[in-house]
Each structure stands twice: as C-alpha cells, then as structure tokens.
Amino acid sequence: MQSGFIAALFQFSLEFGQKSIREVEFEDGKMIFELKKVNDRELLFVFFTTCEPSGKELRPVVQEASNAFIKKYSKIINESADIVNSDDFKTFSDTLFDLKLINRRPMKSIPLMKRKSFLDRLLRR
Structure with a gap:
C-alpha cells in the first residue's frame, strides 16, 4: 500500500510538470525522491527522514545510497x-x-503496528 501511494504521488507530479517531484x-x-536510469529500467529511490537538515544537505546522501544500491544489485536489476x-x-x-549513511542498524523486521501507524499518519494529512 505504501509503495502504491509513493508511485501514485510520483506519477501525479509527472502529469503536471516537466520534472518529477524531488x-x-x-x-x-x-x-x-531520486530517479535513476539503469540500462532500460528506471528505478525510483525513496528515503524518509525525520532529520532537520535541508534537502540540499541530504541530496548527496540520497545519491550515494542509490549509487551503492545500483552497484551492489546491478546483476539482479539487469537480469530480473x-x-x-x-x-x-x-x-x-547493512551496506548503508x-x-x-545511517548511524544504527535497522530492525530486521518492522512490527505490523508500527508500519500501520506510519501509513495512517501519512494518509491522514
């Protein structure tokens, strides 16, 4: 459901402008958001942060993370x-x-209640 919301939001931005939402x-x-083209595929990277810095300061971090993802998983991306x-x-x-790029290891699984509460907060606004 979250990925559907993000995809719809991104597609909406493309419908009303020449550039995508950032x-x-x-x-x-x-x-x-960071959109990267890998061969004939377009990959959309979405990062959520509760940090205070401006997007300009976070943009290099987002770019480094998306580049690391492409480097690590290029074989899967190209063959799948x-x-x-x-x-x-x-x-x-673990790579991040x-x-x-992150200062603590994420939980291996997210409890359903936390995932749902984030989605509820996101869709209520």
Missing part, C-alpha cells in the same frame, strides 16, 4: 523480470550502515 515534506519528516523478490535486497541496510 521532496515531500510532512510535519514530522521528509521524503526525498519486472517483478522482483524484495528478500533479495534485505542486506542493503557500513557506508555510515
């Missing part, structure tokens, strides 16, 4: 069909931690 700001956080198994990418949070 940021969406909420009361308690910000979503930053349109539908991929998200389990193939589970170790990426190793690159010091």
Whole structure:
C-alpha cells in the first residue's frame, strides 16, 4: 500500500510538470525522491527522514545510497523480470550502515503496528 501511494504521488507530479517531484515534506519528516536510469529500467529511490537538515544537505546522501544500491544489485536489476523478490535486497541496510549513511542498524523486521501507524499518519494529512 505504501509503495502504491509513493508511485501514485510520483506519477501525479509527472502529469503536471516537466520534472518529477524531488521532496515531500510532512510535519514530522521528509521524503526525498531520486530517479535513476539503469540500462532500460528506471528505478525510483525513496528515503524518509525525520532529520532537520535541508534537502540540499541530504541530496548527496540520497545519491550515494542509490549509487551503492545500483552497484551492489546491478546483476539482479539487469537480469530480473519486472517483478522482483524484495528478500533479495534485505542486506542493503547493512551496506548503508557500513557506508555510515545511517548511524544504527535497522530492525530486521518492522512490527505490523508500527508500519500501520506510519501509513495512517501519512494518509491522514
């Protein structure tokens, strides 16, 4: 459901402008979008942060993270069909931690209640 919302938001921005949306700001956080072309595929990277810095300061971090993802998973990206198994990418949070792009290792699984409350807050605004 979250990915559908993000895809719809991104597509909406393309319908009304020549360029895609770059940021969406909420009361308690910000979503930053990065679109990368890999061969004939377009990959949309979405980062959510509750940090205070401006998007200009976060943009290099987002670019470094998306470049690291492409480098690590280029084989899967190039060989896979349109539908991929998200389990193939589970170790990426460790890569972000190793690159010091995040300062703590993420939880291996997100409790359903936390995931739902984030979505509820996101859709209520």
